[in-house]
Amino acid sequence: MTPSIVLDGVSRRYGGVTALESAKFQAEAGETVALVGHNGAGKTTLMKLVLGLIRPSDGTVRVLGEDPAGRHGARVRSRIGFLPESVAFHAAMTGTELLAFYARLKGAPRAANAELLQRVGLAGAAGRRVGTYSKGMRQRLALAQALIGEPGILLLDEPTSGLDPESRHQVYETIDALRSRGALILVSTHALAEIERQVDRVVMLHRGRVVADGDVPSLRRQVPMPLRVRLRVRHCTTQRVLDRIEGAEVLDRGEEHLLLAVMPERRADLIHAIDGLREVIEEVEIESPGLETLYRHLTRGDAA
Amino acid sequence: MNALMAIAGQEVRAGLRNRWVAATTLILAALALSLVLLGSAPTGTVGASPVAVVVVSLASLTIFLLPLLALLLSFDAIVGEAERGTLLLLLAYPVARWQVVLGKFLGHAAILGLATVVGYGAAGALLAFTGAADAEAWTAFAVLIGTSVLLGMAFVALGSLASIVVRERPTAAGLAVGLWLVFVLLYDAALLGLLVLDQGATVSGGVLDALLLLNPADVYRLINLTGDGAAALLAGMSAPGEAGAIPVAALYAALAAWIVLPLGAGVLVFNRRHP
Numbered sequence: 413m414t415p416s417i418v419l420d421g422v423s424r425r426y427g428g429v430t431a432l433e434s435a436k437f438q439a440e441a442g443e444t445v446a447l448v449g450h451n452g453a454g455k456t457t458l459m460k461l462v463l464g465l466i467r468p469s470d471g472t473v474r475v476l477g478e479d480p481a482g483r484h485g486a487r488v489r490s491r492i493g494f495l496p497e498s499v500a501f502h503a504a505m506t507g508t509e510l511l512a513f514y515a516r517l518k519g520a521p522r523a524a525n526a527e528l529l530q531r532v533g534l535a536g537a538a539g540r541r542v543g544t545y546s547k548g549m550r551q552r553l554a555l556a557q558a559l560i561g562e563p564g565i566l567l568l569d570e571p572t573s574g575l576d577p578e579s580r581h582q583v584y585e586t587i588d589a590l591r592s593r594g595a596l597i598l599v600s601t602h603a604l605a606e607i608e609r610q611v612d613r614v615v616m617l618h619r620g621r622v623v624a625d626g627d628v629p630s631l632r633r634q635v636p637m638p639l640r641v642r643l644r645v646r647h648c649t650t651q652r653v654l655d656r657i658e659g660a661e662v663l664d665r666g667e668e669h670l671l672l673a674v675m676p677e678r679r680a681d682l683i684h685a686i687d688g689l690r691e692v693i694e695e696v697e698i699e700s701p702g703l704e705t706l707y708r709h710l711t712r713g714d715a716a
Numbered sequence: 717m718n719a720l721m722a723i724a725g726q727e728v729r730a731g732l733r734n735r736w737v738a739a740t741t742l743i744l745a746a747l748a749l750s751l752v753l754l755g756s757a758p759t760g761t762v763g764a765s766p767v768a769v770v771v772v773s774l775a776s777l778t779i780f781l782l783p784l785l786a787l788l789l790s791f792d793a794i795v796g797e798a799e800r801g802t803l804l805l806l807l808a809y810p811v812a813r814w815q816v817v818l819g820k821f822l823g824h825a826a827i828l829g830l831a832t833v834v835g836y837g838a839a840g841a842l843l844a845f846t847g848a849a850d851a852e853a854w855t856a857f858a859v860l861i862g863t864s865v866l867l868g869m870a871f872v873a874l875g876s877l878a879s880i881v882v883r884e885r886p887t888a889a890g891l892a893v894g895l896w897l898v899f900v901l902l903y904d905a906a907l908l909g910l911l912v913l914d915q916g917a918t919v920s921g922g923v924l925d926a927l928l929l930l931n932p933a934d935v936y937r938l939i940n941l942t943g944d945g946a947a948a949l950l951a952g953m954s955a956p957g958e959a960g961a962i963p964v965a966a967l968y969a970a971l972a973a974w975i976v977l978p979l980g981a982g983v984l985v986f987n988r989r990h991p
Contacts, residue, residue, distance in 0.1 A: 465807055465991050486812060502726075502800075517722050519719075
């Protein structure tokens with residue numbers, strides 16, 4: 413089976429600025445891929461290329477086997493749902509009217525719109541003007557329009573930016589529901605910690621380059637990242653604790669607290685040692701490094 | 717095709733929602749009706765039909781007002797969507813760029829056309845009610861309405877082009893006002909100045925004809941105020957130079973070109989745009 417999205421050596425330059433540099437990227441139907449990077453890392457550029465809104469300066473883009481910026485671009489776009497980063501709607505229209513308009517553009521039956529509004533929790537506000545919606549409601553309406561016509565490919569550009577926790581949760585639930593239907597979902601974000609569990613694969617972009625691409629466990633293995641261990645101990649027992657925990661790097665030390673970095677393969681030893689020190693250790697906190705840490709590691713020294 | 721009509725329909729709906737349709741219809745109707753009610757005074761004993769009087773005065777005022785309304789309506793078409801952030805989403809749908817340009821044009825043309833037909837039509841109805849006129853005068857009135865719609869379309873097309881070539885809304889607004897100034901006020905003044913300076917040495921009637929065709933407002937004026945109807949007689953405007961020699965079909969073709977060419981140029985520019 414051919415991958416739904418293929419980017420082969422794609423570069424995109426705007427004047428002197430390089431937004432994307434020889435990017436190689438593939439995604440298949442049924443996959444959920446997170447695009448991670450700082451602002452300006454090239455996430456939105458990549459999505460615009462997939463939509464055929466811009467042409468690559470170099471390399472080729474194929475979506476469902478076609479060039480999205482070519483003659484059959486419209487056919488490709490009819491299979492894609494897109495949630496732009498900063499979404500805006502005509503404020504004088506109601507939610508129902510807007511969805512009807514977008515469904516007509518897509519040639520999708522309008523009968524499904526009511527169910528879509530229901531799914532994003534806007535059924536009650538469907539007859540109100542979008543100008544009266546809160547930011548979260550507008551974002552959910554944007555999500556609803558992206559879902560019109562059951563698209564095979566979904567591009568979600570920062571779907572949770574500026575949303576409250578409840579709305580974020582709703583977005584992730586929707587993503588989960590779509591995953592189970594076998595859609596290809598490409599979601600860009602910088603809230604990596606939140607999305608980690610929702611995706612099959614993570615592609616990290618930095619300054620227009622793909623710096624990492626793989627599933628979460630393999631990315632974790634890629635870079636040795638220590639666990640961070642925070643301990644609160646009884647007065648003046650820190651040396652005793654340190655003597656027992658082997659291979660720990662001391663990051664911070666006080667009379668009653670310790671901050672240690674321990675390599676993940678020593679996790680069992682660490683827990684064993686802590687167990688043996690029950691009488692002096694009052695509090696333990698072990699923090700596994702998230703992908704956030706990996707991203708910082710990969711882009712370190714290159715932040716300027 | 718469906719997408720084209722969807723975009724046009726959305727423009728009309730927005731126009732109804734934000735009262736554009738109501739406002740323009742009222743303005744045009746008020747203008748036309750006031751001319752009908754007040755404008756029959758100067759007829760005196762000339763013996764011209766009141767319909768012809770209204771045609772002449774309405775045509776003269778239309779040249780100033782309608783292009784302004786058309787430009788106000790259309791300058792926002794593309795640049796407004798871009799600035800609001802809705803253009804990116806619109807283009808991510810399976811629509812071609814030309815469908816976006818043409819759909820918005822059709823929507824705006826429909827709004828303005830409706831306002832013109834209803835507004836001027838109301839005046840026509842009042843005229844018919846107050847007194848009969850000969851068939852010739854009514855033909856002139858029908859031509860006036862038809863060409864006014866075309867004039868509006870030409871300036872909607874120009875406004876759309878302005879909306880595509882610039883990046884910011886205020887710039888587009890400025891450009892629209894500039895277009896109005898040039899075509900409605902400055903062009904004729906410049907042409908007159910040219911004729912005075914030239915004293916007929918190089919600018920022949922043919923050249924003048926061509927120059928007049930280069931301004932949609934002048935083409936409109938030629939169709940409505942010259943020619944050989946009662947209106948022309950009353951307008952006191954014999955065709956300038958040998959302009960009378962321009963066949964009516966050529967005038968209509970020129971007006972159509974003023975609709976098609978700006979739109980075509982707009983599509984070409986828009987196709988190369990990176991949202």
